[in-house]
Amino acid sequence: MPKILVVDAGKCVGCRDCELICSAQHYQTFKSSLSGVATIKFDEISRDVPMVCQQCEKPACQAVCPVNAISRDEETAALVTNYDLCIGCKACVSACPFGAIHFDDEEKRPIKCDLCDGDPDCVKICPSEALKYEEADRATMAKRRESIVHLPELLKLITREKE
Amino acid sequence: MAFKGGYAGKLLYVDLTKEKIEKVPLDEDLAKKYIGGAGLAAKLLFDLIPKGIDPLSPSNVLGFFVGPLTGTLFPQASRYTVAAKNPLTNAWGEAHSAGFWGPELKLAGYDGIIFTGKAKRPVYLYIDNEEVEICSAKGLWGMKTFEAMDKVTQIHNDPQIESVAIGPAGENLVRFAGIFTRNGRVAARSGMGLVMGSKNLKLIAVRGTKGLDVAQPDEYLDSVKAWYDKVLSHPYTEGRVKYGTTELIDMMQSIGRLPTYNMRQGVFDEWENISCDTYRDKYLLRPRADYACIQRCGRFVSVATGPYKCLGKGPEYECLSALGSRCGNSNLASIIYIHHLCDEYGMDSIGTGSVIAWAMECYEKGILTEEDTGGLAFNWGDHELIVRLVEMITKREGIGDLLAEGSYRAAKRLGRGMEYVMHVKGQDIASQEPRAQKSMGLAAATASRGADHLYAFPVLDEGEVFAKEIRQWYGTEYLPEIGERLSPKNKGFMVFHNENYSVLIESLGVCKYGTMVPPALYYEDIIRAIEVTMGWKFSERELKKVGERIVNLNRLFNVREGITRKDDSLPERLTKEPAPLGIPKGQVVELDTMLDEYYQYRGWDKKTGRPTKKKLKELGLEEEAKKL
Ligand code: SF4
Ligand code: SF4
Numbered sequence: 001m002p003k004i005l006v007v008d009a010g011k012c013v014g015c016r017d018c019e020l021i022c023s024a025q026h027y028q029t030f031k032s033s034l035s036g037v038a039t040i041k042f043d044e045i046s047r048d049v050p051m052v053c054q055q056c057e058k059p060a061c062q063a064v065c066p067v068n069a070i071s072r073d074e075e076t077a078a079l080v081t082n083y084d085l086c087i088g089c090k091a092c093v094s095a096c097p098f099g100a101i102h103f104d105d106e107e108k109r110p111i112k113c114d115l116c117d118g119d120p121d122c123v124k125i126c127p128s129e130a131l132k133y134e135e136a137d138r139a140t141m142a143k144r145r146e147s148i149v150h151l152p153e154l155l156k157l158i159t160r161e162k163e
Numbered sequence: 164m165a166f167k168g169g170y171a172g173k174l175l176y177v178d179l180t181k182e183k184i185e186k187v188p189l190d191e192d193l194a195k196k197y198i199g200g201a202g203l204a205a206k207l208l209f210d211l212i213p214k215g216i217d218p219l220s221p222s223n224v225l226g227f228f229v230g231p232l233t234g235t236l237f238p239q240a241s242r243y244t245v246a247a248k249n250p251l252t253n254a255w256g257e258a259h260s261a262g263f264w265g266p267e268l269k270l271a272g273y274d275g276i277i278f279t280g281k282a283k284r285p286v287y288l289y290i291d292n293e294e295v296e297i298c299s300a301k302g303l304w305g306m307k308t309f310e311a312m313d314k315v316t317q318i319h320n321d322p323q324i325e326s327v328a329i330g331p332a333g334e335n336l337v338r339f340a341g342i343f344t345r346n347g348r349v350a351a352r353s354g355m356g357l358v359m360g361s362k363n364l365k366l367i368a369v370r371g372t373k374g375l376d377v378a379q380p381d382e383y384l385d386s387v388k389a390w391y392d393k394v395l396s397h398p399y400t401e402g403r404v405k406y407g408t409t410e411l412i413d414m415m416q417s418i419g420r421l422p423t424y425n426m427r428q429g430v431f432d433e434w435e436n437i438s439c440d441t442y443r444d445k446y447l448l449r450p451r452a453d454y455a456c457i458q459r460c461g462r463f464v465s466v467a468t469g470p471y472k473c474l475g476k477g478p479e480y481e482c483l484s485a486l487g488s489r490c491g492n493s494n495l496a497s498i499i500y501i502h503h504l505c506d507e508y509g510m511d512s513i514g515t516g517s518v519i520a521w522a523m524e525c526y527e528k529g530i531l532t533e534e535d536t537g538g539l540a541f542n543w544g545d546h547e548l549i550v551r552l553v554e555m556i557t558k559r560e561g562i563g564d565l566l567a568e569g570s571y572r573a574a575k576r577l578g579r580g581m582e583y584v585m586h587v588k589g590q591d592i593a594s595q596e597p598r599a600q601k602s603m604g605l606a607a608a609t610a611s612r613g614a615d616h617l618y619a620f621p622v623l624d625e626g627e628v629f630a631k632e633i634r635q636w637y638g639t640e641y642l643p644e645i646g647e648r649l650s651p652k653n654k655g656f657m658v659f660h661n662e663n664y665s666v667l668i669e670s671l672g673v674c675k676y677g678t679m680v681p682p683a684l685y686y687e688d689i690i691r692a693i694e695v696t697m698g699w700k701f702s703e704r705e706l707k708k709v710g711e712r713i714v715n716l717n718r719l720f721n722v723r724e725g726i727t728r729k730d731d732s733l734p735e736r737l738t739k740e741p742a743p744l745g746i747p748k749g750q751v752v753e754l755d756t757m758l759d760e761y762y763q764y765r766g767w768d769k770k771t772g773r774p775t776k777k778k779l780k781e782l783g784l785e786e787e788a789k790k791l
Contacts, residue, residue, distance in 0.1 A: 013459050014346075015452035016263075020236045023374070024384060030235055031270075031374030041263075043345050044309075046451055046463035046476070106374070125387075127395065127457040 002077035005113070005120060005131065006139045007050050012130035014039055014048030018122035022113075025121050033104045036113030037122050037131075050131060052122075053100035053113040055079055061092035061101060061112070078115035086110065165191045167378035167698035169231030170199070171272045175295060177288060179362055180221060180280030184295050189274050195699065196783070198709060199274060200230035202670035204246035204257055205716045207277065209787060214723050218250040218354075219336070219361040221281035227268070227327075227367070228275035230672020231697055234266035234375045234454070236387050238394045238684070239674035241265060241454035245350045247358040248724075251338055251569060252588040252613040255720045256353035259617075259669055260327075261453035262344030264369060267325040271371025282363035285334075289319065290369045300365040305331060307507040308343040315368045326368045330509020332557050333360035338569040339514025339591075343506060346461070347476035348453065351511035352590065353612045354569075378698030386695050390688060394457055399628060399681030404450055407460040408480035409439040414626070415484075418648065419745025420599035422592075423488040424543060425524040426585040426736065429596040430745040433493035437483050446477065446499060458676040464499055471500035478502035478512070484594035485516025490523060491543030501549055508557040514569055517591035519552055521570040522562075525580040535577070537561045585737075587614035588730050597733065597752050598742040600624065600648040604752035605658045608731045609761060611717035619661040620679050624648050632682040636660065649746075651753040655760025663710030670713065712782040715774050718767070719784065723791050728772035731758060 016032075016039050023034035032038060037052040059079050062070040069085035070092060072078070081092075092110055093101045101112045113120075115133075123133045132139065166172045166189075176185040197206045204226050216222040225247040232240045243265030249256025268276070271292050282297070285304040289296045302318075303311045308330040316324045326345055333340035333356035340356030341349040350356075359365075377383045394400060402410050412434060415421035419429040435441065442464075451461035462477030471494075478486070478498055482505075486498045505512045519541075525531035526541035533540065539548065539562065555563025565573045571589040574581040585592045590613025597604030602621035610618035623629040623636060624646050633646045637653075637660065644652035661679075667689065668678045678684045686703045693699050693706075701709075721730075733754055741749045762769045766778035779788045 010449075013450055013452035013456075013461075015454065015456050015459070017236065017455055017457070020455060021384075021387075024236060024380065027374075028380035029374040029376050031372075033372060034374065041346075043347075044313075045474075046449065048451075125391070127391075127452075127459065 001135050001137060002075065003118070003133050004055065004136045004139055005052055005115065005123070005133055006143070007052060008130050008132070008143060009047065009049040011128045012039065012048045012050055013128050014041055015127065017125045017127065018050055018131060021121045021125045025116070027107070031104075033102050034107065034111055036111060038102070051098060051100065053079070053096075054098060055113075055115070060095040060097060064091040064095040066091065073115075076115045076118040078113070080114050081110060081112060083109055166194075168376045169235070169378070169696040170194060171269050171274050171375070173273050175273050175276040175290075177276060177278050177297070178280050179278055179282040179286070179297070179364065182282070182297050184297070194231070196709070197713065198230060198667065198670035200228050200233070200242065200244040200670040200672045201246070201257060201259070201666050202709065202713045203228045203275060204244050205713045205720070208246050209716055209720050209790075211277070211279070212248050212720075216248060218248040218253065218256070218358060221362070223248050223358055223361070225278040225355070225358050225362060225364075226275060229265045229269050230670055232692060233672030234269035235377060235696060236455055237673055237692055237696070238390050238677045239453070239456045239458055240672060241456055242669070242672045242674055243268065243350075244669055245342055245355045247355060249590070249612055250354040250357050251571070251590045252353075254588060254613070254724045254726050255611045255717050256355065256358070257612050258341065258350035258352045258355045260342070260344060260348045260350040261456065261674060262325070262346050262348035263454050264325040264327050264344045265672060266454045267369045267371045269371065270373050270375060271369050272373055276367065278362060278364060281361070285363050285365055287315065287364065287366040287368060290367070290371075291319075292371060292373060303365050304334060307331065308509045309345070309347075309507060311366055312345050315366060319368065321370055324368050324370050326366050328366040328509070329356040329359050330507060332508045332510040333357055334365075335557060335559050335567070336360055337510055337556060337559070337567040338572065339511040339518075340509055341511045343509055346451070346453070347506055349506070349511065351513065352615065356509055377696045379695045383695040386691055390684060390692075391457065393688070394677045394681075394683045397681040397683040400458065400683070403676065403681075404459045406439040406443060407450065407462045407477070409442045409462070409483060411480040412483055413438050415594075415596075418599055418626070419742065419747045420596045421488050422484055422594045422596045424491050425489060425520040425583055426592065426596060427524070428744045429599045429742060429747060431488040431493070434488065436493035437487045437495050437498065441495060442477070445495065451476075453674075456674070458674065460676060466496045466499050469496060471496040473500050473503045475503050476506065481594050482512040482516070485513045485520075486549065489516050489520040489594065490549060492546050492549065493544065494546045497546035497550065501546070501553055504550065504553045508553065510557070513593055514591055515553060515556065517585060518566045518570040518573060519549055521574070521580065521583050521585070522566060524583045528583070530580045530583075531577070535562065535565075582735065585734050587733060588726070590614045596742075596747075597737055598750045599745070599747035601651045601752055601757065602648075602654040602657050604733055604737060604754060605654050605757040605761060606661075608733055608754060608758065609658060609662070611714070611721060617675065618665060619658040620665050620675055621654070621657050621661050622680050623682065624657070629682065635685065636682065649750055651757045653760070654757050655762075656764055658761055659764035662714050663707050665710075666713040666717075667706060667710040670709070708782065712784065715779065715782055715784060716787060718774055719787055719791065722773050726772070728758070728770065731772055
């Protein structure tokens with residue numbers, strides 16, 4: 001069972017380490033447009049949301065690619081771009097509903113998460129466990145368990161309101 | 164380009180009077196001698212700022228600098244330094260801040276920006292990589308800090324823009340105005356927001372999308388792992404994430420080092436109301452980080468109900484003490500709210516709390532009367548009064564006009580109450596009661612920007628947690644006294660050693676958390692970082708010289724402005740009035756003994772406090788010495 005990259009935005013502290021390590025590992029430089037992950041900041045509410053490719057089951061990026069440069073890796077299930085085939089038309093950039101593909105002006109190629117051959121560096125560096133790499137069928141169980149911690153409090157609130 | 168990594172390789176000179184912008188390559192030899200950040204600020208501003216100028220005149224020069232590690236993955240590599248002649252001390256001024264602005268500036272392709280002159284109308288600077296433009300700040304002037312920063316993202320239709328800005332306090336020339344980032348970090352001290360305001364400069368908006376290279380990428384990534392392990396595994400880090408710096412309230416209270424009722428005592432009987440657990444249980448929503456930050460000391464808080472309802476960045480230790488214990492205020496919700504106001508209006512909460520605490524003590528002693536205050540009673544702990552005062556200071560209304568001058572100038576103007584001003588060289592002492600930790604007293608007295616705990620940041624004698632590092636940093640030769648808070652012995656060496664290291668850290672563009680508290684990374688890691696980032700080989704001895712050079716150049720700036728040994732002083736309360744309570748009961752700061760020892764290590768004349776010719780020659784500062 002291939003693993004999936006699970007984001008827990010509630011835990012993210014917004015350090016952008018995931019972005020930095022991604023571009024450094026793949027392209028030996030620190031540059032956010034060469035990173036497959038980007039943290040979107042909402043300063044007024046102090047939320048940071050790491051955005052990353054969802055490795056869709058029906059990938060729009062793959063569907064629109066006119067030269068079939070995007071294919072699924074058999075082991076990791078990541079959608080990986082073959083840059084020998086890619087013509088840089090940016091159709092995938094437009095098609096992805098999450099903006100998960102970024103076109104880098106210098107490398108002249110679309111950049112997306114490739115799951116680091118099944119050992120993602122962002123997950124390893126994240127200091128807050130906001131990024132996890134887990135089996136799809138159990139990935140969200142931990143999140144569910146954690147979120148339910150607040151349920152008793154919530155129930156109290158609801159009852160209080162009714163009183 | 165000559166640089167192999169770390170640097171953008173370019174400085175931006177902005178003449179606000181002529182509205183002229185120039186891009187100048189950064190000289191590699193200069194960078195090797197001063198690194199960047201605080202070091203580059205020391206050198207370039209020493210050369211550019213003429214002797215004796217009024218800090219609020221167009222001849223003052225305001226420089227922003229990042230370091231070569233800023234923008235990389237080095238732990239806490241988020242910092243920038245801002246420097247100018249200090250309107251509080253009339254001598255050297257600098258402040259530093261984390262956030263995301265410094266890295267953004269680097270990624271836009273600049274190691275620094277130097278502002279000269281004064282704009283004829285309110286302006287802001289907009290940088291989008293190569294494109295640099297001076298824009299009218301017509302719609303922004305008068306706005307609160309975050310409001311103005313949000314507005315600018317709308318004007319340029321780019322939510323990714325990072326800004327630094329001043330608020331109404333800086334515009335209205337409040338002496339302790341600071342410069343704020345979008346995520347609420349402040350270059351708070353030395354009145355840098357005031358200098359920015361005096362230049363009619365509201366904001367600097369930056370968008371940088373370039374890459375930043377390092378000299379040895381593979382080795383760099385190997386080192387990253389080692390650095391992260393060291394920082395994350397340090398026993399102190401866990402508390403930082405959990406409590407931020409608020410943990411210090413509890414710790415300082417326990418060692419009698421929590422300034423209370425101005426700085427009369429180091430113990431606050433209502434401390435539990437502002438303790439780290441109270442803070443965490445009642446108001447904390449989550450920790451937040453700055454760029455590449457794994458210390459995560461930033462707090463995000465919410466006061467859900469009541470008159471102090473607010474949501475935003477939470478106060479850290481200094482602020483809790485300044486607006487809390489120093490004013491006798493233990494209403495934590497009010498402190499959070501007042502801190503929020505300080506951020507929005509754009510002023511340093513240390514300066515704000517200090518001047519109000521001073522006024523409260525003066526009122527209690529009958530030095531400040533209702534005649535002076537316009538009928539307001541300045542009672543300890545009156546948080547409603549503090550809220551009101553923050554607004555009055557910002558607008559310079561009534562007594563607010565006097566308080567906006569900061570405690571030192573307010574006492575001078577009033578002609579009374581100087582004995583209750585807790586300052587060095589005109590700048591307020593941070594919340595580090597030195598009778599309870601002697602090294603802090605010396606550090607405040609010698610710091611180049613006026614009273615300051617961060618210039619030397621002597622913390623390893625604070626408690627048992629650092630027993631290991633105290634040996635690593637200072638060897639065994641100075642034990643046991645160097646590790647004893649109440650002993651003045653060997654503190655001259657400690658402050659000498661720390662200042663050299665600390666200015667180096669600030670020059671590299673990284674945070675003192677992780678490198679000084681907790682002292683997880685040290686010279687060996689810095690040497691490695693410089694090698695893999697910039698491709699330069701430095702020995703520990705050479706790096707210590709770089710630090711010494713920067714400290715001496717800061718000192719030369721001050722000597723040129725007339726600073727001598729007599730200015731390296733502390734208020735008499737701290738040197739003559741024994742601490743009344745707690746562990747330090749009966750203690751005073753033995754400043755003179757410590758100063759003698761300090762000057763000896765520094766190679767400065769003991770009578771005048773001037774660097775000797777021999778020392779300046781050794782550090783390669785002969786040219787600068789000629790410019791006195
Ligand atoms: S790039 Fe976008 S469309 Fe393609 S798999 Fe990832 S999320 Fe789906
Ligand atoms: S590394 Fe983790 S905490 Fe930092 S920005 Fe990325 S997801 Fe958030």
